[in-house]
Amino acid sequence: MTDSVKYLLDETRIPKHWYNLMADLPSPPPPVLHPGTLQPVGPDDLAPLFPMALIMQEVSTDREIEIPDPVRDVYRQWRPSPLYRARRLEKTLQTPARIYYKYEGVSPAGSHKPNTAVAQAFYNKEAGVQRISTETGAGQWGSSLAFAGALFGLEVQVFMVKVSYNQKPYRRALMETYGARCIASPSMETNFGRALLAKSPDNNGSLGIAISEAVEVAASREDTKYALGSVLNHVLLHQTVVGQEAMAQMEMANDFPDIIVGCTGGGSNFAGIAFPFLGAQLRGGQNVRIIAVEPAACPSLTRGRYAYDFGDTGHMTPLAKMHTLGSAFMPPGFHAGGLRYHGMAPLVSHIKELGLIEARAYHQVSCFEAGVLFARNEGIVPAPEANHAVKGAIDEALRCKESGTSKAILFNLCGHGHFDMQAYTDYFAGKLTDQQYDEKELAMALAGLPSVPETA
Numbered sequence: 001m002t003d004s005v006k007y008l009l010d011e012t013r014i015p016k017h018w019y020n021l022m023a024d025l026p027s028p029p030p031p032v033l034h035p036g037t038l039q040p041v042g043p044d045d046l047a048p049l050f051p052m053a054l055i056m057q058e059v060s061t062d063r064e065i066e067i068p069d070p071v072r073d074v075y076r077q078w079r080p081s082p083l084y085r086a087r088r089l090e091k092t093l094q095t096p097a098r099i100y101y102k103y104e105g106v107s108p109a110g111s112h113k114p115n116t117a118v119a120q121a122f123y124n125k126e127a128g129v130q131r132i133s134t135e136t137g138a139g140q141w142g143s144s145l146a147f148a149g150a151l152f153g154l155e156v157q158v159f160m161v162k163v164s165y166n167q168k169p170y171r172r173a174l175m176e177t178y179g180a181r182c183i184a185s186p187s188m189e190t191n192f193g194r195a196l197l198a199k200s201p202d203n204n205g206s207l208g209i210a211i212s213e214a215v216e217v218a219a220s221r222e223d224t225k226y227a228l229g230s231v232l233n234h235v236l237l238h239q240t241v242v243g244q245e246a247m248a249q250m251e252m253a254n255d256f257p258d259i260i261v262g263c264t265g266g267g268s269n270f271a272g273i274a275f276p277f278l279g280a281q282l283r284g285g286q287n288v289r290i291i292a293v294e295p296a297a298c299p300s301l302t303r304g305r306y307a308y309d310f311g312d313t314g315h316m317t318p319l320a321k322m323h324t325l326g327s328a329f330m331p332p333g334f335h336a337g338g339l340r341y342h343g344m345a346p347l348v349s350h351i352k353e354l355g356l357i358e359a360r361a362y363h364q365v366s367c368f369e370a371g372v373l374f375a376r377n378e379g380i381v382p383a384p385e386a387n388h389a390v391k392g393a394i395d396e397a398l399r400c401k402e403s404g405t406s407k408a409i410l411f412n413l414c415g416h417g418h419f420d421m422q423a424y425t426d427y428f429a430g431k432l433t434d435q436q437y438d439e440k441e442l443a444m445a446l447a448g449l450p451s452v453p454e455t456a
């Protein structure tokens with residue numbers, strides 16, 4: 001038997017529909033509220049930011065939503081993505097567990113993010129939009145939307161969290177290669193950015209701040225819409241091509257996961273791998289244990305409060321009920337920039353409250369240790385964000401070793417680390433340390449949560 005087995009589907013097996021978990025939930029999540037009236041938002045409230053097709057997907061309860069042919073045509077460039085059995089890693093760990101990983105690093109941008117970037121660019125183009133503004137943390141989302149914008153002839157403006165802007169110059173260069181404009185956030189280009197820099201010239205930025213800047217730009221221009229790479233229902237919906245393909249590939253391998261692991265920042269890649277399996281379980285199918293892994297320096301699921309909060313620091317977005325550290329929370333500048341977000345997707349938060357998933361948090365040094373071990377066995381260098389999923393899968397495999405049980409573990413290797421090698425350089429030089437958030441700052445951020453009556 002070979003050390004690594006690749007399970008492939010041909011392009012005819014690219015999903016024709018996105019899967020919507022909303023159709024199978026035992027109870028719906030709390031509604032998104034208008035911050036002024038505290039009433040549920042309607043399509044007209046979201047129209048300044050998104051094309052109507054995406055707004056309707058955001059509120060849909062249909063189990064399946066058809067993927068447009070032009071989107072599937074682009075997906076064919078890298079989908080279906082491969083599923084691997086990590087036999088060398090299993091051997092090194094001396095575990096009876098069977099470890100599988102879905103590898104999304106084969107996309108042009110190197111991560112899972114184009115699954116929704118292509119869809120969002122298509123719907124914006126269909127609506128006559130000329131320009132899209134967005135934010136990005138580590139740069140995976142920004143480079144993916146830049147790629148999609150180039151395909152559909154859209155101008156793309158990306159506000160990149162400043163700490164990542166400085167840490168990851170090659171991500172910035174990739175966005176510019178695709179034709180996007182990349183700006184360090186907070187910036188002097190928006191009222192909100194200028195106000196922050198006046199108070200704190202050395203502000204490292206956060207995803208919440210970058211979102212505020214991108215939303216401000218979109219709201220102020222008729223030709224511009226806003227695109228988000230995670231958190232919202234329609235974004236999670238688009239990622240379910242990952243899990244649907246994985247279900248078919250696991251069947252090809254004559255196996256089924258006992259445990260699914262995904263890293264979580266806003267929740268998109270985690271939802272992509274987990275939601276189709278969870279939906280099948282909710283419809284009476286086989287049970288699976290689902291684990292969300294987040295950074296200990298920004299632990300929204302494990303330390304955050306389940307409450308209504310703004311999705312951005314400037315309070316320009318509607319209020320969503322989610323696990324949050326507070327919109328004013330400023331995470332430390334650790335290398336997994338894509339996971340430095342104060343809140344978790346409302347839909348992921350809801351299933352956590354329902355007890356359908358577990359959550360755990362890891363520090364970055366142990367995650368890089370896991371990523372290096374994985375790379376030396378499987379040959380793929382994971383992105384810093386993906387290292388959290390690698391660490392979670394390895395821990396579960398070691399538990400199988402301790403208990404002598406053979407379980408199938410599936411995780412989403414959501415991107416490669418080719419543009420993140422400075423982080424690995426710092427790790428090998430002993431410069432990578434475990435970042436700690438400020439407990440007093442967290443308490444202050446949580447104290448500043450908006451007041452929303454329980455009946456809202």
